[in-house]
Amino acid sequence: MAKRKRIGMEVALAAAEAVGMCDVDVAAVYPITPQSHIAEHLSDLVADGKTDTEYVTVESEHSSMSVCIGASGTGARTYTATCSQGLMLMHELLPIASAMRCPVVMSVANRPVNAPLNILSDHSDIMPQRDAGWIVIFCENGQEVVDLTLMAYRIAEDKDVLLPVIIGIDGFILTHMVEPMEFPDQKEVDKFLPVYKPYATLHPDKPLTMGAFAMPDIFPEMMKAKDMALINSKKTIVKVWDEWEKKFGRRYNPVETYRTEGAEVILVTMGSMSETAELGVDMLRDKGIAAGVAKIRLWRPFPVDELKAAVKGAKALAVMDRAVSPGVGGAPVFTEVKAAFYDADAKDRPVIVNWVMGLGGEDVTGEDFVEMAEKALKAKKGEYEFFGVR
């Protein structure tokens, strides 16, 4: 494996650089903080002739996703990026992109949703998109943003997948951080990511219908087909990640683990918080507490088996949620994790505590993870708490 130069770069720019290497045909991006640097840098790359991409300057996120779906229908490789209110405005189109099996790739610079207005970071924008039928992958550092963006089109366009992909990049904490990263050469990317061969395209010489009306005599079958497409996509996702490891040496898994061997308490995390949780686990281990981290990389399709394997043997799980699901008594990641253990034998069922934390860009430190893990270890039954809330 070639020794590569590491380049210091802001992660948002690196995301745009990665997109610029993917021979994207059509990009329609409406700028919104903290995604704006992705939109700006990609438009620089297009203007400088570094990528042969049609950059459509749309008037809203509703239009950006509409452009992506329409262009994808003609067989174009498409890209967009957004977050927060932009993602909410786009929401109507997301289930259409997945049902029409348009392999759009979208970077989401995760940010809270209004109100109150807040431009920093949490997962409140992505959670309402859970059931849109997209593949959703979370990153914890800049290198992962580069790698997972480059792999996204390979996954999305695979004939066994044909689904849109969201790459979750926590706003500011990741997007605005300058980090050292390695990039493959353009030739390597071209080899890894061949020209997109669409399943079908809109063309006047060969008329066909996309997005037809459906009555109850076929609608449930279509929904089942959509669900199965997302569930079955996991096989291809893992296959592409395997191939990446062989070519570039970095391994990606649906659920990543850190020091989980013999762990009594495991922090279940997602996104940029995971590296801070590792710091917390190091502190816990220094104190003689057997702790580990299980990091959910693949949010959709949800990796139930991988999660159960990753936390096997733990007495307690502290599930971190950077979003609220009002009125449920548990936040989104927690409810999924809890559901995963419903069928487990009592002896294999850990106490599962839910910590809602890091809302609106609130800092969560290694010490905070220590406290959350220790409290989870003492809990006799499941709890749902907002960490540190007065």
Added chain:
Amino acid sequence: MSEVNWWEIEPGNIVFEPGSTREYHTGGWRSLRPIWDNSKCIKCGVCYVFCPEGCVSQDEDGYFTADLDYCKGCGVCAHECWPGAIEMIEEGG
């Protein structure tokens, strides 16, 4: 429509056969049927213009009828017909 299982559905629910919507007879939705009284009809063609299904056509004598395979019985033609030549009658009544 023939019975199609979920695994037989084209990815993206794509329909590769142009014009296949014709096979779907929306006339099955109808509960009211338009009946023309040709003695009142002035052959103006308002019914033909306003029919949202495009299923009203003119015969050789210049009078109008609806293709009942597609007429949903919406009554727009009867509402728009200013000489009052179209009556909506209940199906099966």
